[in-house]
Amino acid sequence: MLIVNLQHPYENQIFQMTNDLLPDAFLQQMKRLLSEEELQLFLQALDQKARVSIRLNPEKLKEVPYEAKPLPWCPWAFVLRERPVFTMDPFFHSGAYYVQEASSNFLWQVLHQIAIPASSLALDLCAAPGGKTTLISSFLGDEGLVVANEVIKGRSKILKENVIKWGAANVVLTQNDPSHFSDLAGAFDVVLVDAPCSGEGLFRKDPNAIREWSAENVMICQGRQQRILRQAAELPRPGGYLIYSTCTYNRQENEENVRYLVENFGYEKVSLSLPDQWNIIRSEVLVGKESYPSYRFYPHQVDGEGLFMTILRRPGSEDSAAQVRRSRDFNHPHLSRFSINKKQEAKFPSLSFPFDIKLYRYEHHIFALNAAWAPVFEMLASKLNVQYFGVELGDWVKEKFLPAHAWALSMYPISAYPSVEISEEDAIMYLKKEPITLSIRDKGWVLVKHKGLNLGWVKNLGMRSNNYYPKEWRIRMQ
Incomplete structure (x- = not known):
């Protein structure tokens, strides 16, 4: 239950929650962001149960398996009437859908409105646990390639699991610090930085986020975000896009980081056209004489949690393919190209992919990748710590094939x-x-x-x- 003690003037109002006391500095911050009426509604929303939403895997499931209503900004996403026991649902384990917070699915609308080509090379720089990676993967389809990076080993493990369950062949998982991407400047059509943040937007889902919040931590997060953005800003090609998002409300981690990108890297603004009934708040930050838009989600206005997202365009125009060095040689300490000779064909399963594939071997593990992306992948593998890619088909040991679980969960037919x-x-x-x-x-x-x-x-x-x-x-x- 939320207890609101309304006093005047407005700046002296006191708000309390029974389970956790919201920090006074956080309340003062929200008073600067919201009107008196909006703040009361916002605080009431924090005391309500968070809504649950899922996004369908369009290659595996066409209809939502629960009672739900569609989410307007993503055609694959639905808000559920109540939370089921996902653990006991075989569809969940087969990768038929992803349990993703409703606001985060706004990324689909962004990709749609900026018209990212299906053949794009995308980077999700802070990718775990994988919700936005799998969304980009589905948006691009087999023509594109997504590099999903996670620097923290423990989080990289759950990212790999979710990508395998999703079943696409167009994802390369890496485990690198953002600074390790410096040799890939200008290589990507679109770069997403869903930055680690103070987590204000998750307060009603995660009480620990309230206890861990402080004004000092906000500044620490901003410093970490700007270190990431210094690297990320160089990675889109000229004419490419940088998408920056957080799950927090304060301006330091949001609009002020937009200002940082514009002032230091000359990024151009990108505006979206959104219906008023979606209740997504358009925020502006003035840099010089130009106003740069961003988009804010509040739990009292949408069926989701707190989110901030902005889209920026790198000046210029250049094909990303010109930025990627291609080589016929592939000398890697752990990975190698793989092929089956005629004598081995009878022992190796037949493969049914809707595109030409290139096979690779890591120790005894065999992987399949869209052959069109093989030169780019080999370049990436020479510079980054690759953890997984394409579809793991199975193990090839003493000329015997053992099929991998990842192949079973892939979205491609298996006739062997x-x-x-x-x-x-x-x-x-x-x-x-x-x-x-x-x-x-x-x-x-x-x-x-x-x-x-x-x-x-x-x-x-x-x-x-x-x-x-x-x-x-x-x-x-x-």
Whole structure:
């Protein structure tokens, strides 16, 4: 319950929440951002339950599986009437949808309005846990390529899991500090910096964010963001775009960083056309004589949490392909090109991709990548710490092929192995890595499906089968 003690003048009003006391410095900040009436509505919204939204994987699911209403700024996103138990939903584990906060899906609208070509090279510089990476991946489709970077090892692991579940072949995962991208200046058509921030926009979802907030931490976050932006500002090609976003409200981490980019790197403004009924607030920051727009989301105005997003264009016009050095040689300490000779063909599965692929080998792991992006990938791999890319097909050990879970979850057809449909009850057992009985006689590798969506592999031995669902991903809920 929210307790509001209204006193006059307005600056002396006191707001309290029963579970956590909002810092006075935060309240003073919000008074400068919102009118008296808006502030009361904002604080009331913080005391309400956060809405839950999902974004469909358009290559795996066409209809939302729950009671929901569409989100206006993204055609794949829906606000759910109530939160289901996602852990017990096989669709969730198959990558059929991503549980993503509603405001964050605004990125689709941005990409749509600035008309990013499907063949673009994109960079998500602070990518974990992967919501915006998978959105960009779906927006570009098989023609484009997304470099998803996460410097923190623990966060990189969940990013990899979410990208694998999404199932696209157009993502390259890297684990690098932003400074490591200095050799790639001008290489990208669009760069997203969803910067680490003070998290004010997540207060009602994460009480720890309230306890950890301080005015000093805001300044620390701004300094960290500007260090990231100094590197990121050099990465879009001339005529390319830099998208900057946070999940916080204060101007220091938002509009003042827009000012920093414009004053130091000469970026140009980009304006979007948005319907008034979306209740997205257009914010302006004056730099010289020019006003630069940004877009703010507040929980009392939208079915989502706090978000800030701005779009800037790098001056000039140049094809990004001219910025990427291509080489016929590929000498990497861990990765190598891979091919199957005629003698090995019978032991290697047939592949069904809707585009020409290039195969690579890392130790005994075999990966497939769109051949059109192979030269760019090889250049990226020579400069960055690549953690995952394309689709991992499986392991090639002593001329025997063992299919990978990532291939099962990919959005591309698999004709080399038999498949079997299983019930929801069996699907949950499979996802718990428990043994299941198959209704198929074929021995060997079998692709397990539920309602047409791939879940993973089992090895059928006749009277029993071995469950090859990844142990670290298994459902632990009873």
